[in-house]
Amino acid sequence: MIPFSPPRMDQKIIDEVVDTLKSGWITTGPKVKRFEEKLTTYGGQKTTLCVSSGSAGLELMLRWFGITEGDEVIVPAYTYAATANVVIHCGARVVFVDCKEDFNIDPEKVKAAITKNTKAIIPVDLAGFPCDYDELNALVKDPEIIALFDAQTEEQKKLGRILILSDAAHSVGAEYKGKKTGSLTDITVYSFHAVKNLTTAEGGAICLNLPGPFNNQEVYQYLRIKSLHGQSKDAFSKVQIGGWKYDVVEPGYKFNMTDIAAAMGLVELERYDDDNLVRRKQIFDAYARAFSKFNWAEIPTYETQEKKSSYHVFLLRIKNIDERQRDAIIQKIYEKGVAVNVHFIPLPLMTYYKNNGYKIDDYPVSLCNYSRVISLPVYYDLTDENVRTVIKAVVESVESK
Numbered sequence: 001m002i003p004f005s006p007p008r009m010d011q012k013i014i015d016e017v018v019d020t021l022k023s024g025w026i027t028t029g030p031k032v033k034r035f036e037e038k039l040t041t042y043g044g045q046k047t048t049l050c051v052s053s054g055s056a057g058l059e060l061m062l063r064w065f066g067i068t069e070g071d072e073v074i075v076p077a078y079t080y081a082a083t084a085n086v087v088i089h090c091g092a093r094v095v096f097v098d099c100k101e102d103f104n105i106d107p108e109k110v111k112a113a114i115t116k117n118t119k120a121i122i123p124v125d126l127a128g129f130p131c132d133y134d135e136l137n138a139l140v141k142d143p144e145i146i147a148l149f150d151a152q153t154e155e156q157k158k159l160g161r162i163l164i165l166s167d168a169a170h171s172v173g174a175e176y177k178g179k180k181t182g183s184l185t186d187i188t189v190y191s192f193h194a195v196k197n198l199t200t201a202e203g204g205a206i207c208l209n210l211p212g213p214f215n216n217q218e219v220y221q222y223l224r225i226k227s228l229h230g231q232s233k234d235a236f237s238k239v240q241i242g243g244w245k246y247d248v249v250e251p252g253y254k255f256n257m258t259d260i261a262a263a264m265g266l267v268e269l270e271r272y273d274d275d276n277l278v279r280r281k282q283i284f285d286a287y288a289r290a291f292s293k294f295n296w297a298e299i300p301t302y303e304t305q306e307k308k309s310s311y312h313v314f315l316l317r318i319k320n321i322d323e324r325q326r327d328a329i330i331q332k333i334y335e336k337g338v339a340v341n342v343h344f345i346p347l348p349l350m351t352y353y354k355n356n357g358y359k360i361d362d363y364p365v366s367l368c369n370y371s372r373v374i375s376l377p378v379y380y381d382l383t384d385e386n387v388r389t390v391i392k393a394v395v396e397s398v399e400s401k
């Protein structure tokens, strides 16, 4: 069986993790700090805070912005549950909007969904392809939309407009007009979960890129405290001489990253652009080349003049099929020894969201994309022979339907 997305765990990762284990410092410490600095240089954002997961990062930033009951947060209907669940945790209302043909949130539909209660938008760079950031950034700065904004907290007053909190769980290293995700909007959150492009087993990072008058370093210092029970000192400072005494300034969270995770991240980041992304692009190109010969195949957009994907998963759509036919094709592909997937089942189809009044018919593009999509495996260790096996399995399964 060709697996869908095994992590790349080689001797380099093992050595760095063992080095951490032997160093006597396994939780948040020097390696997290170094990983944060490297991520800041990499993405070009103003500063970076590592956390325990992408979900934790998104929730921490919604909490920081004071999102609460009565607020609305705009989220694409076509995403993983984390993007919307964190809004529910804060007591706010999720406002889903439909996606476009490229699977990403539609700025026109975002505009139509904004009300006086809208406090944030969470665009998702689906499959690693960046959203329309110029349109989204311009939208929240539109004077008419600013006039609607009802600031309640200090942070909301300081920003003076809707926050864009980008979910870049898939798109570390993706580019928009020559800039990397991390520096494309106010705040960007990465995920380093085991199936993501760059993994630390579990982990995430918050890229801070807030405009003036925010001081991103100050926000970083505050978030470090907020992500560790509101403790005025982290574990590393507490072990220094005289460092035992600390205060709790608020009932914070437990969202910090460990040095074991950061050790993996440091190795992964070092070889990300020159090795990981290179291989992923080769696989994307091979799939695109092979499937473009068939008129039943719809190749996803992953490179344009302005945008470059991080090649997370290859979302192949089959023309003129329904959901049931797609499921049957997936079954046949599995029987040929290839694991494929579907990214994603739109959230309005999920029991919790359905029971809370969301209807899939309101998101026709999401439903159409979902019904016809098959996610193909893309990862560093997938060999050229594996790629040929995947292509053959897909072609035979579609053509025998």
Ligand SMILES: *Cc1c(COP(=O)(O)O)cnc(C)c1O
Residues within 6 Å of the ligand: 052, 053, 054, 055, 056, 079, 080, 082, 083, 124, 167, 169, 170, 190, 191, 192, 193, 203, 204
């Ligand atoms: C994986 C994922 C997340 C959550 O990341 P975790 O690190 O698993 O919490 C958020 N959004 C999307 C779109 C994801 O795919």
